[in-house]
Amino acid sequence: MKKILLGLPAFCLLMSCNSSGQTAVIKVAEKTMMHEVRATPSPLNDAHVAVNPPRFMWPDKFPHLGSVLDGVPGQVDEKPKVLYRIRISQDKNFQKDVLTGERAWAFFNPFQCLAPGKWYWQHAYVTPEGNEEWSPVYQFYINKDTPEFNPPALEKVLAGYPSHHPRVLLDADDWEEIIAKNKNNPEARAYIDKAVRCISHPLKHLWEEIDTTNVVTLTNLVQRKSALIRESRKIVDREEANVEALVRAYLLTKDKKYYREGIDRLSEILSWQESKYFAGDFNLSTLLSMSTSTYDGFYGLLSPEEKQLLLDNIRNIGDKFYNEYVNHLENRIADNHVWQMTFRILTMAAFATVGEIPEASVWTDYCYNEWISRLPGLNKDGAWHNGDAYFHVNIRTLIEIPAFFSRISGFNFFADPWYNNNALYVIYQQPPFSKSGGHGNSHEGQHTPNGGRVGYADAIARECNNPWAAAYVHEIMQEDPDIFSKAFETKPADLTWYRCITKKERPAYSMRLSDLPACKIFSQTGTALMHTDIGHHTNNAMLSFRSSPYGSTSHALANQNAFNTFFGGKAIFYSSGHRTGFTDDHCMYAYRNTRAHNSILVNGMGQKIGTEGYGWIPRYYEGEEISYVVGDASNAYGKVISPLWLERGRLSGTRFTPEMGWDENKLDFFRRHIVQLGRSGLFVIYDELTGKEPVKWNYLLHTVELPMEVVEEGGGLRILGKNKVDGVSVAHLFSSQKMTYAQTDTFFVAAVDWKKRLGKTLPNHYHFTATTSPSNQVCFLNVIDVHGNNRADAVVDREGNRITVKEWVIECNLDGGEKAFLRIENKKKGVSLNFDYDLNNGATTIVDQVGGKRVEKKLVDTLPDLEI
Numbered sequence: 001m002k003k004i005l006l007g008l009p010a011f012c013l014l015m016s017c018n019s020s021g022q023t024a025v026i027k028v029a030e031k032t033m034m035h036e037v038r039a040t041p042s043p044l045n046d047a048h049v050a051v052n053p054p055r056f057m058w059p060d061k062f063p064h065l066g067s068v069l070d071g072v073p074g075q076v077d078e079k080p081k082v083l084y085r086i087r088i089s090q091d092k093n094f095q096k097d098v099l100t101g102e103r104a105w106a107f108f109n110p111f112q113c114l115a116p117g118k119w120y121w122q123h124a125y126v127t128p129e130g131n132e133e134w135s136p137v138y139q140f141y142i143n144k145d146t147p148e149f150n151p152p153a154l155e156k157v158l159a160g161y162p163s164h165h166p167r168v169l170l171d172a173d174d175w176e177e178i179i180a181k182n183k184n185n186p187e188a189r190a191y192i193d194k195a196v197r198c199i200s201h202p203l204k205h206l207w208e209e210i211d212t213t214n215v216v217t218l219t220n221l222v223q224r225k226s227a228l229i230r231e232s233r234k235i236v237d238r239e240e241a242n243v244e245a246l247v248r249a250y251l252l253t254k255d256k257k258y259y260r261e262g263i264d265r266l267s268e269i270l271s272w273q274e275s276k277y278f279a280g281d282f283n284l285s286t287l288l289s290m291s292t293s294t295y296d297g298f299y300g301l302l303s304p305e306e307k308q309l310l311l312d313n314i315r316n317i318g319d320k321f322y323n324e325y326v327n328h329l330e331n332r333i334a335d336n337h338v339w340q341m342t343f344r345i346l347t348m349a350a351f352a353t354v355g356e357i358p359e360a361s362v363w364t365d366y367c368y369n370e371w372i373s374r375l376p377g378l379n380k381d382g383a384w385h386n387g388d389a390y391f392h393v394n395i396r397t398l399i400e401i402p403a404f405f406s407r408i409s410g411f412n413f414f415a416d417p418w419y420n421n422n423a424l425y426v427i428y429q430q431p432p433f434s435k436s437g438g439h440g441n442s443h444e445g446q447h448t449p450n451g452g453r454v455g456y457a458d459a460i461a462r463e464c465n466n467p468w469a470a471a472y473v474h475e476i477m478q479e480d481p482d483i484f485s486k487a488f489e490t491k492p493a494d495l496t497w498y499r500c501i502t503k504k505e506r507p508a509y510s511m512r513l514s515d516l517p518a519c520k521i522f523s524q525t526g527t528a529l530m531h532t533d534i535g536h537h538t539n540n541a542m543l544s545f546r547s548s549p550y551g552s553t554s555h556a557l558a559n560q561n562a563f564n565t566f567f568g569g570k571a572i573f574y575s576s577g578h579r580t581g582f583t584d585d586h587c588m589y590a591y592r593n594t595r596a597h598n599s600i601l602v603n604g605m606g607q608k609i610g611t612e613g614y615g616w617i618p619r620y621y622e623g624e625e626i627s628y629v630v631g632d633a634s635n636a637y638g639k640v641i642s643p644l645w646l647e648r649g650r651l652s653g654t655r656f657t658p659e660m661g662w663d664e665n666k667l668d669f670f671r672r673h674i675v676q677l678g679r680s681g682l683f684v685i686y687d688e689l690t691g692k693e694p695v696k697w698n699y700l701l702h703t704v705e706l707p708m709e710v711v712e713e714g715g716g717l718r719i720l721g722k723n724k725v726d727g728v729s730v731a732h733l734f735s736s737q738k739m740t741y742a743q744t745d746t747f748f749v750a751a752v753d754w755k756k757r758l759g760k761t762l763p764n765h766y767h768f769t770a771t772t773s774p775s776n777q778v779c780f781l782n783v784i785d786v787h788g789n790n791r792a793d794a795v796v797d798r799e800g801n802r803i804t805v806k807e808w809v810i811e812c813n814l815d816g817g818e819k820a821f822l823r824i825e826n827k828k829k830g831v832s833l834n835f836d837y838d839l840n841n842g843a844t845t846i847v848d849q850v851g852g853k854r855v856e857k858k859l860v861d862t863l864p865d866l867e868i
Contacts, residue, residue, distance in 0.1 A: 024842040026618060026861040027669070028635060032611045033549035035868055036644055037063045038106075038331035041123070042867040043140040050380060050865070052146045053110040055373045056086055057867075058135065060106050060331050061125045066324070068647050069222055069583070079327055083126040084108075092120045092137060105366060107330050107373040111153040116144045149416060154368045157409045158354065165299030168292070168352045169251060170501050171407065178501055179252060187496050188252050190488055195249035198242040199261045206272045209235050214756045222583060222652045227755055229280035236283045239269050241489040243290045247297035248497060259301045266294050267306075270313055281321075285342040288317040292349040315357050318349045322363050330370055333611065333868055334378060334385065334554055341492055343367065344397040351404070371401060378550075379866065382421025383522035385548065386555040387440010388429055395452050395493040398422075399459045403498060406463075414463040421522075423460045423469040426453065427513065428520040428529040429544070432476045433537045434569030437529055437544030439562070441555035441592075442579045444704070448569070449476060451486035452493025458484070459495055462504040467511040474509040475535070518679055519627035521620040524864045526550065528620065528629040532679040541681035541786035542566040545674055547615030547631025549866055551608070552592065553642070558607040559597035560615030560633035561672040563685065565786050567727030572786065573598055576702040576765040578751040583652035590747040593661050594700075595767075600670065600687065601698035602637055605663045609656070610642025618671075618861035623848040625831040626824070627676040628859075630844075638665030661748075666695045673822055675833055677808055682794060685782040686812055688820035694774040699739075699782075701731060701768040708743055708768050714798040717741060719768055726789040732796045734781045734803070736816040737772035779820060781812050830854065 041058040043049050061082055086108045088099040101108045106123075120139050124132040164172045182188035210231050218224045246262035249255070270287060272278045295302070295310040302310070321342055329335055329343070350363035376398050377384075384391035402413035430436035430453065436446035454476050461469035476483055487494045514535025521528045526548025532541040545563045552558040557575070565573045575598065577591030590596055594606030607613040615633040640646060640656040649656055656662045669690040676683055689697055701708065701719055709720040716734035733739075744767050751762035772778050783805055785794045796805045803810040811823040821836040835844040844859040 024840075024860045026863065028616065028632070028863075030635075031641075032551070033614050033616060033864070034333055034551065034611050034866060036333050036553060036611050036642070037065065038868050040868070041135065041138060043121070043138065044867065045136075045138045045140075047140045048143055049140055049146060051149045052113050052142055053150055054114075054140065054142075056088070056108040056110070056121060056123070057330065057373060058084075058106050058123045060327050062327065063331065064328065065644050066328055066332070066335070068644055069225075069651060079323075082327055085124045085126060085132065086121065088114075088119060088121045090115070090117060090119055092139070094120070094122070105326050105330055105370075107369065109153075109369050109372050111150065113148050113150050114142050116142045116146070147417070151372055151405070151411045151413065152409050154365055157368070157405075158364070161351075161354070161408055163355065165352075166251065166296045168296045168348050168404065169247070169497070174501075175251070179254070182252055182500050185500065187484065187488075188500050190485070190496065191245045191248040191252060194241070194245035194489070195258050195261075198246060198265075199257070203239065203265050203268055205268070206232070206235060206275050206277055210277045212277070214754075218754065220584075220653060223581065223754060225279065226581060228277065229283070230755055232277050232279055232283055236269070236272070236278075236286050237491055239265065240286045240290055240491070243269070244293055245489070247293045248500075251297055252500075256301060259298045262294055263298060263302070263306055266290055267309065270309070281337055281342060284317055285321065285337075285345045288314060288321070288349055289345045291317070292345070292352045296352045311353065311357055314349050314353055315359055318346055318363055319359050321346045322359070322366065325370075326366060330374060331868070333550070336386070336390070336554055339375075340390070340393045340397065343370075344401055347371070347401055348404070351408075368405070371405070376402065376416060377418040377422065378868075379524040379864075380418055380421065381522040381524040382418055382423070383425045383429070383525035383527045385525050385550040387438070387443055387557075388436040388446050389442035390440055390555045392450070392452050393492040395456045396495065397492075399456065399463075399495055399498055403459075403463065403502070414460075419460055419464050420466055423457065423464065423466045423472075424520055425522060425527075426457050426460070427468060427472050427516070428531070428534070429527070431513070431531065431534050431537055431540060431542075431569070432472065433479070434540065434542070435566060435571050437527070437542070438564050438571075438575050439527065439544065439546040439559060440557060441582075443575065444578065449483075450490075450493070451483050451488075452490050452495070454483045455487055455495040455499070456493070458506055459498060459502075461506045462502060465507055467507060468513070468516065470507045470509060471511045471513050473506065475513055517622055517624070519622045519676055521617065521622055521629055523617045523620060524549070524866065526615060526617055526631070526864075528617070528674070530627060530674075530676040530683065532681055537569040539788070540567070540569065543674070543676070543683050543784075543786065545629060545631060547617055547633060547672070549614050549616050549864055551611040551614040551636075553609075553611045553644070557592050557597065558594045558609055558613050558636070559599055560594075560607055560613065560636040561631040561670060561687075562594075562597035562599040563674065564598065565683075565721075565729045565784060567681075567723070567729070567786050567788055568725055570723040570725050570727050571704060572721045572723050572727050572729040573701050573731070573784075574704050576704060576767060577747065578762045580751055580753060580762070581755065583648050583654060584754065585654070585749045586747065586751045588649075588652070588654045589660055589749040590751070593748070595661060595748060596702070598701055599633070600689065601661075601700065601769075602667045602691065603663070603695045604661070604698060605637065605658065605666070606661045607633070607636040608638050608642070608662070609640050610645045612641055613637075616864055618863075619844060619859040621844075621846050621848075621857055621859060623846065623855075624850045625678045625826070625829050625848050626833060626846060628833060628844065628846060629674050631672045631674075633670045633672070634667065636670070637667045639663065666692050668692050673835065675822075675824060677824075677826070678829070678831075680794075680806065681786045682805060682808065683784045683786065684810055684822075684824060685780075685784065686822045687778075687780040689779070690777040691775070694776050696774055697737070697772045697778045697780075699733065699735075699770040699780055703766045707745060707766045710741060710743060710768065714796065716798065717770060728785075728787055728789070728793070730785040730793050732783040732785075732803075733770060734798065734814050735770070735772055736779045736814050737775050739770045739772055741768065741770045743768045777818070779813050781810070781814060783810065
């Protein structure tokens with residue numbers, strides 16, 4: 001995977017080569033692996049593209065970050081109007097057989113498969129005077145076996161697009177069939193019951209209902225804005241649920257009483273835009289969503305005045321969002337609210353009104369092409385960079401847009417390989433009845449797969465005929481048959497309407513989750529999940545790990561090379577803190593900060609906030625008797641330098657100072673090797689750390705339910721973590737340097753529910769720190785035994801550099817030797833792992849037994865395939 005290197009000659013330094021000259025260890029030297037705003041073209045020069053036709057993207061002529069916090073206007077000048085041109089050919093001089101395009105945004109979809117071979121491409125910015133500023137010429141390759149994914153061009157889709165309504169919520173040609181299908185459907189009945197209740201509860205004005213008693217007590221501007229947005233959203237979202245239920249009740253019955261209540265109610269809601277209590281892009285997009293649904297669903301009943309009211313609001317709000325997106329969204333790493341919700345809403349508004357208001361033609365062109373260019377995922381591995389909680393708020397977007405595009409085009413948008421990969425992420429990251437792996441804002445609240453997640457898996461099973469997604473749904477519904485209903489009208493994740501109108505059935509239960517491999521690595525996103533019994537949550541020992549190129553921007557946290565452990569679906573060693581806000585003091589200092597996670601501090605200092613605080617996964621092996629992943633956080637530490645986060649800090653009062661945990665970087669190299677020893681519940685965590693000068697190394701562990709029990713044992717420390725059920729994680733921690741240790745039950749900054757969101761006192765957690773004497777380098781070895789009360793702790797013995805546990809022998813440089821090495825062997829099973837700079841120049845050799853056959857793998861570093 002060479003793409004990330006090209007055009008960046010300083011990007012990597014070759015640290016070690018094996019005897020054949022092949023690079024074994026790569027040290028990345030760049031400030032970021034991913035950019036907050038696109039800095040590189042795609043395809044990169046010399047790339048072998050992953051799909052045919054490739055999607056062409058390039059940096060904006062006038063890049064900008066946009067608004068930095070919801071509700072706080074950004075300091076952004078008005079965007080200039082732009083025009084771009086592109087040319088593509090197998091002739092490097094672009095003299096024959098040239099494919100050209102002209103766009104008002106920085107991407108282009110060819111809508112035709114390209115012949116195998118070498119291709120050339122170039123993009124240009126057209127100046128206001130009409131001059132062309134051309135980029136360098138880039139070349140890329142289409143291999144003979146490059147998979148094809150070529151949806152039809154928008155012009156072809158619109159040529160067959162119906163002029164009647166409804167056409168977005170459902171196709172009028174299928175209306176009677178959908179009514180008949182749902183006559184006895186309890187999920188359809190839920191809409192009707194909701195609509196009936198709504199009619200009996202008259203709507204009040206926004207100012208009569210909003211509760212601002214908490215808002216006026218807050219002095220921080222960002223907190224006041226955030227609290228006001230939250231309070232107004234409670235009412236706006238409630239009324240969205242009412243209006244959407246009224247529209248759907250009409251579509252399911254054709255009873256006009258739902259229309260009358262719906263349009264009267266929405267007319268009042270639309271007037272709230274003038275209220276001083278109405279704030280935030282989510283609220284505004286909710287009005288656009290309601291206007292679109294009402295326009296499309298009630299179309300045949302609306303008076304001319306009512307149609308005009310709805311069209312005026314769709315035009316005004318839709319144009320606002322479109323002008324914010326264009327020359328921004330396509331090149332932003334991930335604009336949270338847009339990807340989560342507002343892009344879907346604008347897409348549906350565009351297709352509901354295309355041909356009826358002129359602006360919708362532009363929106364339709366942009367939204368359709370942007371989906372094909374960049375979505376559904378940020379990369380192809382299928383995982384979600386923002387963590388599990390914020391994966392859930394994208395669920396409707398990830399299903400409803402491709403389902404709609406598939407219906408109107410006849411092309412299967414779910415054939416994008418991202419979806420089948422994502423099905424595995426859904427399962428491995430949060431198995432049935434288990435807490436999710438964590439690693440993102442609001443991770444602590446994901447205690448068990450919710451109805452939205454299970455409904456999403458159901459949709460993937462239907463659309464992709466995916467047997468693992470079907471198994472996930474089946475095995476959860478065996479114990480919780482009403483799981484879908486628990487997501488009813490959950491704003492971003494409810495797929496009830498999708499199930500009411502889809503013609504696809506969920507595949508039969510043919511595979512069991514227990515048949516899945518124990519380990520799954522999502523190397524582009526930077527997430528690893530290891531299980532012992534993924535199909536039986538009560539017996540499952542799990543370890544999750546993160547080392548991500550996306551850094552700690554957006555909803556991600558500064559937890560590179562951090563891990564969590566679980567047993568029986570419950571957390572044991574786990575990230576600490578509470579999601580009290582996006583940038584408040586507890587969030588920034590005791591939740592997002594590295595000190596809140598099971599990673600390493602350097603002289604008490606943590607990792608950068610922003611894309612600059614990144615990690616990555618250089619090598620991994622998903623095995624049967626032994627599995628392995630390496631995270632590299634060598635570039636994660638130091639002062640915060642992200643312009644986006646410095647501005648957020650300025651607005652929020654965050655102090656990015658040594659006293660609060662950020663200082664000049666003293667780290668040179670940090671790799672964490674994690675080895676799963678079969679399905680024993682034993683995990684080996686080996687850290688190789690080098691400083692630029694002698695530093696104190698701080699090894700962190702946290703528990704969130706019960707305090708840890710710490711004793712000195714075998715020349716190291718034995719740290720016992722428990723949850724309140726029957727889960728146990730015993731960490732046997734050894735170091736090549738002398739350690740002292742401490743445990744506290746208080747946060748660096750107290751957790752305060754200043755939004756009054758959770759309605760309860762936020763408990764303290766437990767924080768363990770082992771600290772070495774100052775040294776230039778250190779290695780830590782942590783043998784963790786994760787199990788339930790159904791067996792005794794494994795016995796761990798040490799003799800010098802040699803550790804034995806059960807049939808496993810582990811060796812590493814605990815004597816302070818300069819060259820890092822890790823050797824693990826189980827002679828009885830015939831498996832081993834050997835990582836050694838002296839013997840194999842830093843490569844890792846693994847011998848595994850797979851299906852009774854010996855398998856040998858030699859692993860060297862490979863850069864992730866990233867393109868922004």
